[in-house]
Amino acid sequence: MSYVMPKEFAAKMVDAGESKIFMSTKDTLIRAFMAGAILALAAAFAVTIAVQTGNFLVASLLFPVGFCLLYLMGFDLLTGVFTLAPLAVLAKRPGCTWKGVFRNWGLVFCGNFAGAMTTAILMAVVFTTGFSAEPNAVGQKIGSIGEARTLGYAAAGGAGLLTVFVRAVLCNWMVSTGVVAAMMSTSTSGKIMAMWMPIIVFFYLGFEHSIVNMFLFPSGIILGGNFTWFDYFAYNEIPVVLGNLVGGLTFVGGMIYATHFRESPKRNSTATDASATPAE
Numbered sequence: 001m002s003y004v005m006p007k008e009f010a011a012k013m014v015d016a017g018e019s020k021i022f023m024s025t026k027d028t029l030i031r032a033f034m035a036g037a038i039l040a041l042a043a044a045f046a047v048t049i050a051v052q053t054g055n056f057l058v059a060s061l062l063f064p065v066g067f068c069l070l071y072l073m074g075f076d077l078l079t080g081v082f083t084l085a086p087l088a089v090l091a092k093r094p095g096c097t098w099k100g101v102f103r104n105w106g107l108v109f110c111g112n113f114a115g116a117m118t119t120a121i122l123m124a125v126v127f128t129t130g131f132s133a134e135p136n137a138v139g140q141k142i143g144s145i146g147e148a149r150t151l152g153y154a155a156a157g158g159a160g161l162l163t164v165f166v167r168a169v170l171c172n173w174m175v176s177t178g179v180v181a182a183m184m185s186t187s188t189s190g191k192i193m194a195m196w197m198p199i200i201v202f203f204y205l206g207f208e209h210s211i212v213n214m215f216l217f218p219s220g221i222i223l224g225g226n227f228t229w230f231d232y233f234a235y236n237e238i239p240v241v242l243g244n245l246v247g248g249l250t251f252v253g254g255m256i257y258a259t260h261f262r263e264s265p266k267r268n269s270t271a272t273d274a275s276a277t278p279a280e
Contacts, residue, residue: 002186009183010260013253016183017088020081021100025107028076032111033118035075040119040215042066046203047145047216048138060204064196067175071182071195077211078108078241083176083248087257109241116214124222135223146220149208150231161239164208168243169251171207174198176248180256208240 004012020028042063050059070077085104088096125131127139135143153160181194202209217232 002190004184004186006256006260007263009180010256012183013084013180013256014087014091014093014261017081017084017086017091018093018096020076020085020104021088021096023104028104028107029111029114031075032078032108033115034073035070035077036112036115036211036214037119038070038073038075038115039066039077039211040116041123042069043212043215044119044123044138044142044219047141051138051141057204060200063203064178064199067178067199068192068195071179072188072191076108076111077175077179078105078112079172079175079209079211079244079248080179081105081108082172082245083179083253086249087253087261090257091261112211113214116211117218120215120219120222124219127223139219139223142216143220143223143225146217146225146232147227149213150217150227150235154231154235160235164236165239165243167206168208168210168240169247170205171202171209171240172244172247173251174202174207175209175244176252180252208236208243210237210240210244213237213240 023031042065045066046059046063049062050056053059081104085101086098089098089101124135124139127135127142149164153164156163175198177198178195181198182191184194185191213232213236217227217236220227221229221232
């Protein structure tokens, strides 16, 4: 697997964050567009598997193929840049500012959304035979997912918003772990193996991923789901984006940065032993 030690991949995380901040607008948008489109196609693939087999575990085991592909092709998800870009500012890399971080986040959000929407429209054509028929079983399932995860949260009020936020935090804890896990190996097979594991966890547990939802919820609306664009943004996308930010930056980026990139000096075991009171 060609394992890379934590101190080494922590430095790679900071380097990656710096690269994201300075990337051109064109490249940022193209890479984000393709990441959103590919992840959306993987979501459609997983829902299709779940509907046709009746087994969500099988769908969860196969969904990570999309994440692995987009990462290996160098494309960017909002969930990943939430974790990586701020590290370059924390590390005081020359020219890296919070303004640059917010610029990167904004461009990646727009690119991801455009890519996911493109896939949503293309798959809606497939699900409805060119809009000439009612949605097939997969299209109907996608519509019901959107209703449950917008109106369902709304019906629970503040508790619903708290739940969707926490699910989003947990989601990007796992997804960003997948991003970092790819840096733990120098081989393609090792990267895929390391990424696959945390992505299975997030998907099977039904956590909230802002880019996956950029496909599922607009698809649900296009396919006749009983919820609105306001429902989608107010009760899902906005709290999910905020939760993804907190989950990735704190539980993954912040923790690895604090202990592996900014490792504290080791305790002096000799001095400690000498000052200790001998046992009677």
